[in-house]
Amino acid sequence: MSLLSRLQNDQVVSPVITKEAATSRYLDIVYRIHREIIREMGQExxxxxxxxxxxxxxxxxxxxxxxxxxxxxxRSEREVILNQVIDEVLxxxxxxxxxxxxxxSEIMVNGPKQVFVERRGKIEKVKVVFRDNLHLHTVIERIISPLGRRLDESSPMVDARLPDGSRVNAIIPPLAINGCVLTIRKFSKNLLKTADLIRNNTMSSHMAKFLEACVKGRMSMIVSGGTGAGKTSTLNIISGFIPHDERIITIEDSAELVLNQEHVVTLETRPSNIDNRGEVSIRDLVRNSLRMRPDRIVVGEVRGGEALDMLQAMNTGHDGSLSTAHANSPRDMLSRLETMVLMAGMEMPMKAIREQIASAIDFIVxxxxxxxGTRKITHITEVVGMETDIITLQDIFIFDQTGIDERGRVQGRHRATGIKPKCLDKLKTAGIIIPDEFFA
Ligand SMILES: Nc1ncnc2c1ncn2[C@@H]1O[C@H](COP(=O)(O)OP(=O)(O)OP(=O)(O)O)[C@@H](O)[C@H]1O
Ligand SMILES: [Mg+2]
Structure with a gap:
């Protein structure tokens, strides 16, 4: 078991240190004792x-x-210091x-003297500091070296996944100007489920049922949104609606998706080695997956040329595939996709690209x-088709924000727009009936 997971299971280090204790109050004493330990015992x-x-x-x-x-x-203070020393050493x-x-859920270290975290969706600064940049660098090394990665002048940026699924990124000077920068997206032990998203108003129960019907009915969908909006979590949930008798291939940079179906093949990209060779990209994996007889392809995130391969797959029998991408709105998602297709390096007229997109993708969530700090699905938007050169979209469900209350909380509700989706006929053919009142 890795140190981190043991640490997180709390089996090893006795009492959990409180937030207050994790401050810099006793740093000098901690370092004084640490030095003494190294002197007496030696690193070896x-x-x-x-x-x-x-x-x-x-x-x-x-x-x-x-x-x-x-x-x-x-006594109590000594215990606090002792625990900090144990953390320092072990x-x-x-x-x-x-x-x-x-x-x-997220830890952001911007150089040795500034640490932010995300708690319940809100970013806050914590009183945690490192002695200096070397100290921070040592801690980062300790995190990544068991993963067979290193961080030095020749490879000053590292992306890695911890054994517990947490994602780590580190970048050091001179690329990062103010010292080492470390970002950890912690793997949530309590994976969000559909019921959680309904309970915390990320979506309504009608929206959940509709998404389930769409997935079962093999609609191809893209979850769009900004960084940390919850795209991967939502993708994980909607992928969970894929029927158990289908063969699913997931493709990710670092495997985050956790599917409960039995027949799942998980593929993960590989960065290039020190000589800049051996890289296997999302695009390579998407292409390869087509030769693996998938019923569904789930791509963690599309960022570049793989978008073209995805669209082509969706258009050639692999409908019902799912992915996420970065965008500010459903409409913006379309232009992002156009750009990504261009990144594939094929000479294609814009109209042809748009036609590919319009016929491949059924819904943008x-x-x-x-x-x-809360997350909301603000649009479930259907890609209807093309009108002259423009892709037509229609919102089926939206979040109507009415304001912000005195405590800063977002007010509003999810509602149907009143438009009946075009896909209903296709769903009906597949034996999936959604009551009309969903869209009223
Ligand atoms: N619907 C939700 N309600 C509350 N918290 C959520 C929700 N969805 C995601 N989160 C939390 O937000 C954080 C980011 O989630 P997630 O990784 O799914 O986002 P993302 O959009 O894929 O991020 P990235 O852009 O980094 O890929 C996680 O800590 C997750 O637990
Ligand atoms: Mg993500």
Whole structure:
């Protein structure tokens, strides 16, 4: 079991350090004891000993220092410091309490003296600091080196996935001007489910039922939205609606999707090695997947030329495929797709590209992170077809924002627009009936 997952399971380090304790109050004492431990035990022996041995050794050394230099520190405070020392020696230093805290979904370290986290959708600054940039660099190394990755002048940017599914990105000077920058998207242990999204008003129950019908009826869909809007979470949920007797191939940069169906093949890209060779891109995997007899292809995110391969797949019998992409609105999603298709490097007239898009994609599900940190599916928009050179869209469900209450919470409701989707006939042929009142 990895250190991180042990840490997160809380099996090892005894009491969870409170947010308050994770501040810089006692950093000097922590570092003083840490230095002493390294001096007495040496890094080598730290790496090779059993955890329990090291912990009891740390206790011994700390007690001696407390008695001789800080004898007026109360017991409770000593315990706090001791835990910070244990984190320093055996875990990820100042990051450890943040990694253990399940209410934190994202950790953003902007150089040694500035750390932000995202909690319940809101970004806040925390009082966590590193001694200096070298300290931060050491912690980052400790995170990525067990994954076989390194971070130095020749590879100053690293993207990695921890064994527990968390996503890590690190970039160091001189590319990052103010010191090492580390971003961790923590893997949520409680994967969001349809019921959660209805309960927290990400969507209405009618919208959920409609999306389920669309997936079952093999509509091809793209979940669009900004960074951290919840696209992957929503993709995960709607992929869950794919019937169990279909063969699903998922393609991702770092495997985030967790599907419960039995027949799932998971593919993950590979970055190039030190000599810039051996890269396997999303596009390579999409192409390869077509030779793997998929019923459905689920692509974690389309960003470039793979969009063309996806569209072609959707247009040639692999309908019902699903993906996400970055965009500010359903309409913006269309222009992003055009750009991505152009990135494939094929000479294609714009009209032909638009025709591909219009016939491949049935629905755009647009999700936003609202000003109060909540996530909402703001549009379920049907791609209707082409009118002269323009792709026509119609909103089927939208979120109607009416205002913001005195506590900053977004007010409004999800509603049908009154337009009946064009796909109803196709769904009906597949034996899927949606009551008319859904769209009233
Ligand atoms: N509907 C939701 N309600 C509340 N929290 C959500 C919801 N969807 C996602 N989240 C939380 O938001 C964070 C980002 O979610 P997710 O990874 O799905 O977003 P994303 O749009 O795919 O991000 P990225 O742009 O980085 O790929 C996660 O911590 C997740 O738990
Ligand atoms: Mg995502």
């Amino acid at each position: 022996s730290l790496n090779n000993r059993k955890r329990e041995d090291i912990e009891s050794k740390i206790r011994g050394i700390s007690d001696t220092i407390f008695e001789s230099e800080y004898d007026n520190l109360p 875990a990820y230093g100042p990051l450890s309490p943040l990694l253990r805290d399940d209410s934190i 647009h999700q936003s992170r609202m000003s109060d």
